[in-house]
Structures are given as structure tokens and as C-alpha cells.
Amino acid sequence: MIQVHGLAKTYRNTSVPAVDGVSFTVPQGGFYTLLGPSGCGKTTTLRCIAGLERPDAGTIQLGKTVVVSDRIFIPTQKRDIGMVFQSYAVWPHMTVFENVAFPLRVGNRKVKGADVEERVMTALTLVGLAGFEKRMATQLSGGQQQRLSVARALVREPDVLLLDEPLSNLDAKLRERMRSELLLIQRRVGITTLFVTHDQVEALSMSDQIAVMNGGRIVQEGAPRDIYHAPVSEFVAGFIGSTNLLQGRVTAIDATGGLATVETPVGELRAPVTGVAVGNEVNIAVRPEDVVLHRTDRHGAEGPAVANLLDGTIEIGLFIGVSVDYHVRIDGQVIQARVGSRMKLEPGDHVRVELPADAIHVFQLRGAEGPLA
Amino acid sequence: MTAEAPAATRSTGKIARRSPITGRTIATVAIVAVLLYLVIGPLLMLVFSTFRQTHGVLPFSPNATWTLDNYAEVFLRPSTWRLLGTTLVFSLGALGMSFTLSVLLAFLTERTNLPFRNVLFVLIVASIGIPNVVLGIAWELVLNPVNGLVNLFLREVLDLTGRGPINLFTLPGMIFVQGISLVPITYLLVSAAFRAIDISMEDAAYASGAGFRTVMRRVTLPLLTPALLSAFVYQFVSVVESFDIPLIIGLRGGIPVLSTQIYISAKPPGGLPDYGLASTYSLLLLAVAIGPLLFYNRIIGRSERYATIAGRGYQPRRIRLGRWKIPALIFGIAFVTLSFGVPALTLIWASIQPFYSIPSPEAFARITFKAYGELVANKTFRDAVVNTIILGLSVGAMTLVLGSLVSWILVRTRSRLRIALDVLSFLPHAMPGVIIGLSILLIYLFVPIPIYATLWIIVVAMSTQYISLSTRLMTAGIAQVRVELEEAAETSGASWLATIQRVVLPLVRPAFINGFLLVFLQAIKNLTLALILISPGGVVLSTLVYQFWDKANTAATGAVGVVVLSITVILSILLRRANTRGEAVVS
Numbered sequence: 012m013i014q015v016h017g018l019a020k021t022y023r024n025t026s027v028p029a030v031d032g033v034s035f036t037v038p039q040g041g042f043y044t045l046l047g048p049s050g051c052g053k054t055t056t057l058r059c060i061a062g063l064e065r066p067d068a069g070t071i072q073l074g075k076t077v078v079v080s081d082r083i084f085i086p087t088q089k090r091d092i093g094m095v096f097q098s099y100a101v102w103p104h105m106t107v108f109e110n111v112a113f114p115l116r117v118g119n120r121k122v123k124g125a126d127v128e129e130r131v132m133t134a135l136t137l138v139g140l141a142g143f144e145k146r147m148a149t150q151l152s153g154g155q156q157q158r159l160s161v162a163r164a165l166v167r168e169p170d171v172l173l174l175d176e177p178l179s180n181l182d183a184k185l186r187e188r189m190r191s192e193l194l195l196i197q198r199r200v201g202i203t204t205l206f207v208t209h210d211q212v213e214a215l216s217m218s219d220q221i222a223v224m225n226g227g228r229i230v231q232e233g234a235p236r237d238i239y240h241a242p243v244s245e246f247v248a249g250f251i252g253s254t255n256l257l258q259g260r261v262t263a264i265d266a267t268g269g270l271a272t273v274e275t276p277v278g279e280l281r282a283p284v285t286g287v288a289v290g291n292e293v294n295i296a297v298r299p300e301d302v303v304l305h306r307t308d309r310h311g312a313e314g315p316a317v318a319n320l321l322d323g324t325i326e327i328g329l330f331i332g333v334s335v336d337y338h339v340r341i342d343g344q345v346i347q348a349r350v351g352s353r354m355k356l357e358p359g360d361h362v363r364v365e366l367p368a369d370a371i372h373v374f375q376l377r378g379a380e381g382p383l384a
Numbered sequence: 385m386t387a388e389a390p391a392a393t394r395s396t397g398k399i400a401r402r403s404p405i406t407g408r409t410i411a412t413v414a415i416v417a418v419l420l421y422l423v424i425g426p427l428l429m430l431v432f433s434t435f436r437q438t439h440g441v442l443p444f445s446p447n448a449t450w451t452l453d454n455y456a457e458v459f460l461r462p463s464t465w466r467l468l469g470t471t472l473v474f475s476l477g478a479l480g481m482s483f484t485l486s487v488l489l490a491f492l493t494e495r496t497n498l499p500f501r502n503v504l505f506v507l508i509v510a511s512i513g514i515p516n517v518v519l520g521i522a523w524e525l526v527l528n529p530v531n532g533l534v535n536l537f538l539r540e541v542l543d544l545t546g547r548g549p550i551n552l553f554t555l556p557g558m559i560f561v562q563g564i565s566l567v568p569i570t571y572l573l574v575s576a577a578f579r580a581i582d583i584s585m586e587d588a589a590y591a592s593g594a595g596f597r598t599v600m601r602r603v604t605l606p607l608l609t610p611a612l613l614s615a616f617v618y619q620f621v622s623v624v625e626s627f628d629i630p631l632i633i634g635l636r637g638g639i640p641v642l643s644t645q646i647y648i649s650a651k652p653p654g655g656l657p658d659y660g661l662a663s664t665y666s667l668l669l670l671a672v673a674i675g676p677l678l679f680y681n682r683i684i685g686r687s688e689r690y691a692t693i694a695g696r697g698y699q700p701r702r703i704r705l706g707r708w709k710i711p712a713l714i715f716g717i718a719f720v721t722l723s724f725g726v727p728a729l730t731l732i733w734a735s736i737q738p739f740y741s742i743p744s745p746e747a748f749a750r751i752t753f754k755a756y757g758e759l760v761a762n763k764t765f766r767d768a769v770v771n772t773i774i775l776g777l778s779v780g781a782m783t784l785v786l787g788s789l790v791s792w793i794l795v796r797t798r799s800r801l802r803i804a805l806d807v808l809s810f811l812p813h814a815m816p817g818v819i820i821g822l823s824i825l826l827i828y829l830f831v832p833i834p835i836y837a838t839l840w841i842i843v844v845a846m847s848t849q850y851i852s853l854s855t856r857l858m859t860a861g862i863a864q865v866r867v868e869l870e871e872a873a874e875t876s877g878a879s880w881l882a883t884i885q886r887v888v889l890p891l892v893r894p895a896f897i898n899g900f901l902l903v904f905l906q907a908i909k910n911l912t913l914a915l916i917l918i919s920p921g922g923v924v925l926s927t928l929v930y931q932f933w934d935k936a937n938t939a940a941t942g943a944v945g946v947v948v949l950s951i952t953v954i955l956s957i958l959l960r961r962a963n964t965r966g967e968a969v970v971s
Contacts, residue, residue, distance in 0.1 A: 100588035118593025
């Protein structure tokens with residue numbers, strides 16, 4: 012378990028805090044991700060937890076041990092952690108075996124001779140590097156060095172595993188494979204894991220919980236699906252994949268209070284809402300893959316019997332294999348729609364654009380990068 | 385080539401070759417010829433002389449005969465092996481001292497929260513500007529057994545009589561001063577090595593549970609080792625060929641090393657020079673200097689094996705010194721005092737005293753600036769200043785122009801002469817100054833070009849010596865100019881010369897100016913070549929300070945020393961400002 016409370020850190024020679032009151036809890040065995048653009052404070056948070064930076068304020072608890080508080084600062088080497096670095100940081104002057112054995116041979120919980128070998132081999136087998144132990148670390152490929160660094164982090168069987176953008180130096184194909192491999196290893200070992208990344212696909216595909224960070228604060232915390240479908244701010248909506256954002260004003264709310272009518276530049280839209288009142292300025296987000304396109308000729312003038320149906324013109328289509336991204340112009344606005352590649356439309360074609368009510372996410376304006384209340 | 389190639393090309397089946405003789409080719413051949421003349425000429429003359437009987441005659445005189453006596457005299461005498469032993473003890477001792485100090489200082493300024501570390505960095509590096517001849521003389525004024533300030537003081541305090549108690553004119557004395565003189569450059573090399581370590585390598589070790597000592601011993605030091613070894617090899621050449629301190633301190637104590645032995649044979653205090661013998665000693669010195677260089681490539685190869693994926697450039701966390709803060713600061717201040725404060729203050733003190741004595745109320749009452757007044761009135765001094773400036777400018781211009789051309793050919797062309805240029809421009813780095821001086825001397829005793837005993841023979845010799853430095857600097861500078869920029873000029877219709885003039889030169893100007901200043905500085909500091917090649921009438925600042933010191937004119941020595949020191953230290957600070965933190969200052 013990792014518990015962080017009120018963490019703050021400002022680097023010397025800067026006035027803007029790198030981390031500004033961050034609190035979160037990673038449950039035992041959980042896979043928790045700090046996601047955000049570079050400079051958002053995610054790496055600083057991780058390094059504070061590792062003890063590689065000294066926070067200005069806040070408490071950090073790893074398992075049952077408080078490692079940072081007002082009076083306590085336990086140095087890195089005394090914390091029960093395993094860490095994987097972006098650069099892998101495998102030691103070039105050691106063999107693969109020596110790299111993994113290092114954590115067992117140093118510090119205050121040294122392991123005896125024969126046990127070292129057994130545990131190193133277990134760790135190497137876990138990451139699929141058995142048989143490589145006699146090689147020099149730098150003779151491994153990038154992906155293998157990455158696995159080596161995971162084995163080294165796990166060999167001590169620490170309380171928590173800290174991953175600092177471990178996949179960002181791999182090429183695209185390998186990165187995709189390592190995502191599932193890393194997750195499988197984490198599940199098998201059941202280790203509490205904190206993962207730092209700027210890649211929303213990594214975050215969404217691997218995490219139990221995600222904290223989206225911006226400007227040194229957590230702006231939204233939640234399960235991947237919630238973050239993706241119900242972003243609380245323009246920043247989160249924009250950062251987690253591409254999205255259509257519209258501004259509007261609530262003009263009516265139906266009797267049950269669940270469905271509102273919102274006036275937008277593309278026309279009136281019906282959408283489920285909570286906690287808004289008539290007259291509120293709101294933002295509307297629709298994921299491109301939720302947008303449905305209808306050919307006008309097929310449905311004729313009357314169209315399908317659904318709400319939120321808008322007339323538009325195809326501007327351009329970008330064929331990306333599994334799907335096509337169409338840019339549709341509606342009353343001066345451009346809406347992105349991602350549809351199956353079997354639907355073939357040409358620039359200039361007239362279409363009806365359906366924004367299904369249950370796919371529309373309405374949230375109140377909170378400024379571009381406003382924090383969670 | 386596309387499928388729609390012009391019909392004419394297709395029908396002949398071949399593409400017209402570029403005209404075989406271009407401006408580029410002519411320039412390349414000319415440059416190779418110049419380098420051959422500057423570098424190989426002296427070496428050939430040296431080898432030739434070793435086989436000539438030269439007691440009282442010049443090697444190419446008709447009276448000289450072919451002989452192997454020189455080899456017998458050098459290699460069959462036990463004294464040679466003693467000489468070799470002294471040279472090695474001296475070199476390794478000075479290197480050991482400078483590396484120990486440099487690693488400690490670099491660790492403190494690069495990795496800890498030592499207060500004033502940036503000031504310390506500047507002060508350590510600023511002593512690059514202190515010429516060894518000046519440093520040697522200053523320490524002689526401090527520690528000589530007769531009237532060295534520290535000795536006078538100790539005798540008074542301890543109530544001793546006679547000489548000493550400390551005698552600088554010993555092997556440890558030489559090692560001490562040489563060791564201090566090697567620190568600035570060693571320190572730059574070592575601190576660059578510290579900066580090159582990917583800090584996450586250390587972080588990973590801490591995260592594995594290792595404490596500070598374990599991390600240093602098992603991770604940091606092994607990672608530093610290749611860079612330390614290559615710095616060691618590099619500095620080994622510098623110390624083996626060093627001449628000023630062995631001359632000023634060693635010879636006073638009757639302790640010759642190879643470099644000073646060559647000088648004695650070529651310019652004996654009494655009697656006639658024996659160039660054959662001097663040349664043979666030179667070959668021995670060359671072998672000693674080149675030996676470790678042969679391992680150099682292997683070490684460099686090993687350090688490349690250490691190349692890993694670089695992480696983000698974190699500012700390394702600084703280690704909190706805690707209760708070691710004050711002792712560490714005292715160590716830093718003590719070193720800077722020794723390397724810079726003591727020599728500078730001693731020279732100033734010597735220059736403002738009518739006769740040399742310990743600082744005391746009476747001595748302070750005697751302070752006078754007469755020595756400076758006499759200097760300004762002295763025509764020799766004025767000549768020396770003018771000559772030194774001419775020398776620095778000429779050597780700087782000549783080596784930098786030549787070095788730029790060589791570098792451009794090395795970096796940008798696929799000329800078959802590249803390998804020759806590469807070797808020729810590197811060789812002088814391994815050639816000790818005394819050897820260059822001696823062989824250039826021999827050449828112009830023989831070749832009917834009337835520059836013997838003029839300033840220009842020194843210019844030629846220094847150009848030979850610094851061609852490797854200027855080529856190295858300019859290669860780095862030119863490699864930074866992307867080749868597309870030149871190609872864009874060529875596709876715009878610019879000729880080779882126009883491309884160089886209008887595109888390459890403006891872009892490499894910073895590197896050029898930086899290199900020029902560095903060579904200028906080295907030329908002013910260089911006593912070796914000036915002393916070997918200068919005629920009795922001619923004089924530059926480095927030989928002038930040596931002459932005054934040799935005649936025991938302490939006040940004048942101090943005054944010239946202060947003048948030289950001011951010029952060179954200001955130059956080295958200018959250099960530092962032209963540079964990013966230290967990288968290219970390394971010579």
C-alpha cells in the first residue's frame with residue numbers, strides 16, 4: 012500500500028511548485044498510474060516516494076512504514092521499494108546476473124550465497140531472461156534491458172514497485188507487447204505498483220486507477236473507463252485521447268431532472284446531466300468513436316427516429332486502417348467522427364451526424380486547467 | 385535515378401566523372417605537404433642525428449661520421465636506467481597527486497552541496513592560466529632551502545639555523561609542484577566524467593538498497609574508470625614531456641629527468657652541444673610518451689561499450705555534506721590557496737621588495753614599485769612584450785588556419801589522403817616539446833631558410849606542437865555545422881571557396897576564436913620551445929622571467945611574473961566565458 016498525503020515540492024531556482032498538494036492512496040496489490048504531460052509533477056511525485064527527492068511538505072507511507080513526514084525522512088536505500096527507470100539504468104560494468112543480484116548483496120537485508128542464485132534465477136525466469144545471466148548487461152537489446160531492470164526491481168520482493176516511464180524508450184511494437192507483459196508480471200507477483208507515464212494508452216490499458224496530473228496537482232482520479240468517458244475538465248478530456256468539445260448553455264431540464272436540452276453552436280442537443288441548472292454554461296464532450304454518421308440518401312428526409320441529429324458535410328476523410336476519421340462541418344464547427352472503414356464517404360458528401368444522448372458528457376466550465384474542487 | 389532518365393545518359397551508359405583535379409584536391413595535397421614538412425621533417429632529422437658522431441660538430445657536417453655510439457652511450461649506461469626510473473617516479477607521483485586531488489575536488493563541486501562550489505570551480509580552472517615556469521619560480525621563492533619564505537619563517541619559529549628545514553630541490557618537491565600544476569586540466573577531465581554518468585545508474589543502486597559507500601564503490605567508481613584511465617593516459621604525455629618544473633626545481637637539486645637531460649645535452653652550460661646524444665635521448669623519451677597512448681584506443685573502445693541509453697537530464701541530487709561541510713570547504717579553500725593564492729601573492733611580494741625577505745612591519749615599510757618602473761624603462765622587457773604578442777598572434781593564426789583546413793577535409797570529404805592527415809595532425813600530440821624544439825633546431829641549422837635564431841623559428845616549432853590541439857578543437861566545431869547547410873549553399877550555385885567563406889566560416893567562428901585564444905595562451909606560457917630555440921639576443925616573456933630568475937634578480941623576476949600571470953589568467957578567463965562550463969578548454 013502507498014499512501015501519499017499533501018505532498019509538495021518546489022525546486023530551487025523556480026517559483027512554480029513542481030508538486031502542489033498531491034494526495035492519493037494505492038491499495039495493496041493495485042496498479043495505480045500518474046498520467047500527465049511533461050512537467051506536470053508526476054515524476055517528481057514518484058521520486059519523492061522513492062526518496063530520490065526530498066519533499067517540502069506532506070507525508071508518505073509505504074506499507075506500514077511512514078517514510079516521509081514532518082520529522083521523518085528515510086533515505087532511498089532504507090525504503091522497501093523496487094524501481095524501474097526510464098533509461099533502465101542497467102549497470103554496464105556488470106553482467107545480467109550481477110545486475111539482478113546487486114539488490115540482494117547490498118544493504119541491510121543481505122541474502123546468503125546459494126539463495127542469491129536461486130532468487131536471481133527466479134526473477135530472470137519471471138521476465139523471460141533465463142539463459143542470459145552470463146552476458147554483459149549492455150549486450151542486451153533495449154527490450155531485454157528493460158526486462159532486466161524489472162527483474163532487478165522485483166528480486167528483493169519489495170513492498171512497492173515504482174515504474175518511471177519504463178516503456179517510453181522502446182519502439183512502438185515492442186512497447187505494445189511490453190504493456191501486457193509488464194501487467195501480467197505485476198498480476199502474477201501481486202505487487203503494489205505506481206506507474207508514471209505521459210502516454211494515455213499505457214495508462215488506460217494497464218491501470219486499476221489513474222490520477223491525471225496537471226500543474227503539480229491531481230485534476231482527476233478514477234478508473235480508466237470513468238476518466239475516458241467522463242472527464243471532469245477540458246484538460247482531461249483533451250489529454251485522454253482526442254475528443255469533440257463544444258460549449259453550450261442549458262435551456263431546459265425535463266421533469267425527471269435527468270435529461271437536459273443544451274443550446275450549442277451546432278444546434279440543440281439532448282443529454283443526461285447531473286448537478287446543473289437551467290442557464291448554466293457547460294462544456295459538452297463527445298468521443299469521435301461515439302459519433303454515428305448516416306448517409307442522407309438512405310434515410311431520406313425524415314431520418315431515423317432519434318434525437319441529436321445534425322446535418323453536415325464531409326470535409327476530409329483520413330483512412331487509418333481499422334477505421335476512418337471523418338471531419339464533418341456543421342454550421343461552421345468541425346466534428347470528428349471515427350467510423351468503420353467500410354463506410355466510404357467523399358469530401359462534399361452530405362451526412363446526418365448523430366450524437367447519441369448517452370454518449371454525450373456534459374460538465375460545467377471550470378477554466379481550462381482548473382483543479383478538482 | 386528514376387526510370388525516366390534522360391535518353392543521352394542511358395545511351396552512353398555511364399555518367400561523366402567529376403573532373404579529377406579540383407580546387408579541393410589541390411588544397412588537400414598542399415595541406416598534406418605542409419604537415420609532412422612540419423611534422424615528419426623534424427622526426428626524420430631526429431632519427432638521422434642519432435646515427436651521427438656529433439662531438440663538437442653538427443650532424444650533417446662533413447666532419448661528422450656514421451656511428452652507433454650514441455645508442456651505446458644512452459642504452460648501455462646504468463645512468464640511463466636511473467634517469468628513466470626518476471622520470472617514471474616523478475611522472476607517476478605527480479599524476480597520482482593530481483588525480484587524487486582532482487577526483488576529490490570534482491566530487492565535491494559536482495555531487496555535493498558544498499557552499500561556494502561554483503566559485504571554487506572558477507578558481508581551480510583559472511590556474512590553467514599559470515605558466516609552469518612562473519609556478520615553479522613562485523614555489524622556489526616559497527620553499528627553497530636558503531631564503532624560501534616558509535623556511536625563513538620556520539627557522540625563526542623553531543629557532544633553527546643553517547638551511548631548510550624544507551628543501552624544495554628534491555624529487556618530492558618536484559612532484560609536489562608538478563602535481564599542483566596538473567590539477568586544473570585533470571580536474572576538468574574528471575568533472576566532465578562525473579557529469580557524463582547517467583545519474584539514474586546511481587539512483588537505481590540506492591533504490592536497490594545500497595548505501596552511499598556501496599554506491600560509490602560498486603557503481604560510480606567503476607563507471608568513472610574508463611574516463612579516468614583515458615584522462616590518465618592523456619595527462620601522462622603532458623607530465624613526461626614537462627620541462628619547466630624539472631628545469632627550475634629538478635636541475636637545481638641535481639635531479640635530471642629525460643626532458644631536462646635532452647636539454648642539457650643540446651645546450652650544455654659549458655662545452656659544446658652534442659646533438660646526436662640529445663636526439664638519442666629524445667627517441668627514448670618518445671617511446672616512453674607513446675607507450676600508454678598505444679593502450680589509449682583500447683581504453684576508449686572499452687568506454688564506448690559502456691554507452692547506454694541516456695535518461696532525462698536530471699540535475700543530479702546533491703549529497704548533503706552535513707558535518708563534513710566545514711572540513712570539505714576548508715579543503716577546497718586550502719587547495720585554491722596552494723594552487724593560486726600562494727604563487728600569485730609570493731610573486732607580488734617579491735616584486736615590491738627591494739630585497740627578498742619575510743613579510744614583517746619593516747618589510748612592509750620597504751614596499752616599493754621600483755621594479756615595475758625599471759621594467760617599463762627596460763628595452764629588453766619592451767622587446768619581450770612585443771615579441772610575445774607577435775609570437776602568440778602568429779602561432780594562433782597559423783595553427784588555426786591550418787587546423788581548420790585539416791578538420792574540414794577530415795570531417796567533410798572522402799579524400800584518400802584523410803588517413804594521412806589524421807595521423808599527421810595527431811602525431812605532434814605525442815611529441816614532447818623538447819623533442820620538437822631540438823629537431824626544429826637541427827632542421828634550420830641545415831635547411832637554407834634564414835629563420836634560425838629569429839622569432840620565426842619559434843613560430844614554426846609551436847605551429848608543429850599545437851597543430852594537434854587546433855585540429856582537435858576545429859574538428860569538433862566543424863562537425864557541429866550540419867552538412868545540409870553546406871549543400872544548400874552548393875545547390876544555390878556557390879563554389880567551394882564561396883561555401884567555405886560565406887557559410888562554413890561564419891558558423892565555425894566561435895570555435896575558431898576559442899581555439900585561437902587557447903593556442904595564444906599556450907604559446908605565451910610555453911618556455912620549452914622558446915628556451916631551446918631562442919638566440920642570445922632575442923627574448924619573449926617566458927624566457928625573460930627565466931633569465932631574471934637565473935640571475936637571481938628576485939624583484940624583476942617577481943615583476944615579470946606578475947605581468948605574465950595577469951595576461952595569462954585574464955586570457956584563460958576570457959576563454960572560459962567563450963566556453964560552456966569547461967568542456968573545450970582542455971588542451
